[in-house]
Amino acid sequence: MKHKNGQLEHLTFKDNSTVELKAIYARPDFEEHCKIPETLGCEFTEQGHIKVDMFQKTSEEGVFAIGDSTTPFRSVANAISAGNIAGAVLNNAMIEEEFRL
Numbered sequence: 230m231k232h233k234n235g236q237l238e239h240l241t242f243k244d245n246s247t248v249e250l251k252a253i254y255a256r257p258d259f260e261e262h263c264k265i266p267e268t269l270g271c272e273f274t275e276q277g278h279i280k281v282d283m284f285q286k287t288s289e290e291g292v293f294a295i296g297d298s299t300t301p302f303r304s305v306a307n308a309i310s311a312g313n314i315a316g317a318v319l320n321n322a323m324i325e326e327e328f329r330l
C-alpha cells in the first residue's frame with residue numbers, strides 16, 4: 230500500500246501490478262483495549278465483546294457491562310438503553326441485599 234501523508238495512492242500486488250485507489254474499507258477485528266474486564270475474569274464473545282446477558286450482567290458476579298464493549302451495534306441510543314437496564318438491575322440488587330449494621 231503506497232500512501233502520501235496517510236492519503237492512499239495505490240496498492241501493489243505480489244506480481245508488482247498496481248491499482249490506484251483513493252479509499253479502502255476494512256473491517257479489523259474488535260479488541261477491547263481496556264484490560265479490566267479480562268482481569269476481572271469476564272468472558273468474551275467470539276467477536277471480542279464482553280459477554281453479557283439481557284440484564285447486562287457479565288459472567289462475573291456483580292460485574293455489569295454496557296455499550297460498545299458489549300455489542301457490534303454501536304450507537305449512543307444502544308449504549309444509553311443498556312446503561313438504563315444495568316442501572317435498574319443494580320438498583321434492584323442493592324434493594325434486595327441484606328445489610329448488617
Ligand SMILES: Cc1cc2nc3c(=O)[nH]c(=O)nc-3n(C[C@H](O)[C@H](O)[C@H](O)COP(=O)(O)OP(=O)(O)OC[C@H]3O[C@@H](n4cnc5c(N)ncnc54)[C@H](O)[C@@H]3O)c2cc1C
Nearest residue numbers: 262263264265295296297298302303304305306307308309
Ligand atoms: C467517529 C464516530 C462517529 C459516531 N457517530 C455516531 C452517531 O452519529 N450516532 C450514534 O448513535 N453513534 C455514533 N457513534 C457511536 C457512539 O459514539 C458509541 O456507540 C457510543 O459512544 C458508545 O458509548 P459507550 O459509553 O459504550 O462508549 P464510549 O463513548 O467510548 O465511552 C467509554 C468511555 O470509557 C473511557 N474508558 C475506557 N477505558 C477506561 C479506563 N480503563 N478507565 C477509565 N475510563 C475508561 C473512555 O475514555 C470513554 O470516555 C460514533 C462513533 C464514532 C467513533
